[in-house]
Amino acid sequence: MRKLRVAIIGYGRSGRNIHRKLLSQLTDLFEIVAFVDKDPQRRDLIREENNCEVLSDYIELYGRADIDFVVNSSFSCNHSPISLELLKHGFNVLSEKPAAGSAEDFKKIMKTAEETGKSYYIFQQYRFAPSYRKVKEVIKSGVLGRIVQVNLNYSGFSRRWDWQTVQDFTGGSLFNTGPHPVDQALDLMGFPDEVKVVCFMDRAHTYGDAEDYVKLLLKSPNVPVLEVEISSCN
Known part of the structure; x- marks a missing residue:
């Protein structure tokens, strides 16, 4: 069975200490192929701790066909807009909570997931x-x-x-x-x-x-x- 290839947005407490840690324990199932973080110091830390691609903006993921799903562990206020854009660009998305700041924003996400046929999940572990x-x-x-x-x-x-x-x-x-x-x-x-x-x-x-x-x-x-x-x- 082929490993699922993952990109993670955000290298803070959730991206680094939760999602990276979990996926790194399941290397027979998942492969982290890229991290995204706007902070230059965080990007340096990513390079020190990982052997994968390091990006400064999630839009650099657009057009790629080698990623099975994207973990959205950005700032909470960005969960909704980034998830929406990722779905529109053909990515399956696993979003950190809160999924959105309002019910209306969440409905837009669900509608877009349905229209694009992409999977959208919330990390409710x-x-x-x-x-x-x-x-x-x-x-x-x-x-x-x-x-x-x-x-x-x-x-x-x-x-x-x-x-x-x-x-x-x-x-x-x-x-x-x-x-x-x-x-x-x-x-x-x-x-x-x-x-x-x-x-x-x-x-x-x-x-x-x-x-x-x-x-x-x-x-x-x-x-x-x-x-x-x-x-x-x-």
């Missing part, structure tokens, strides 16, 4: 975490009886001052961390067509203008209440 799958197994077994509420808590104490604390970069706890517990919550609910949502957000001590505290309550008929808390001020 927490849905497959062993601990979460065990929780699902226990709930499904019925051993706990009728469940009224399920709490998902992603909390601790931290103070950030990077771009992920800035709203213009699609920062904040709901976009940064939220896609994981919200995806788990919706999965536990069976991905219903309609969900009633109550949301509280606050900015306690982050250096940016985005929230670092989120409380969500989700409810649909015939399923437990799902409570999601994301906090860096616990």
Whole structure:
């Protein structure tokens, strides 16, 4: 079986420490053929740590037929526009979360994927975490009886001052961390067509203008209440 050839956009925490690390452990299935990063220092680091092509702009990928899919681990605010352009240029795309900053932008991506016949995926790996799958197994077994509420808590104490604390970069706890517990919550609910949502957000001590505290309550008929808390001020 031929290896899948991959290009990765972004050599930050996600591109370098998550996607590169994972794909490098699966060399029988994947081959990283190119990294893309605008930062010259990051490009130097790529050359030190990898044996592949190094590019400064993702548009340099256009027209290439030797890439099976592209990992979009750019800034969060660029996930939607870059994924859209990659699909239009004939690439299969694996996007980091958040997939988009609005439902309207996400619908454009899905429409483009359908029109181009290309595959589009979001990296929601927490849905497959062993601990979460065990929780699902226990709930499904019925051993706990009728469940009224399920709490998902992603909390601790931290103070950030990077771009992920800035709203213009699609920062904040709901976009940064939220896609994981919200995806788990919706999965536990069976991905219903309609969900009633109550949301509280606050900015306690982050250096940016985005929230670092989120409380969500989700409810649909015939399923437990799902409570999601994301906090860096616990």
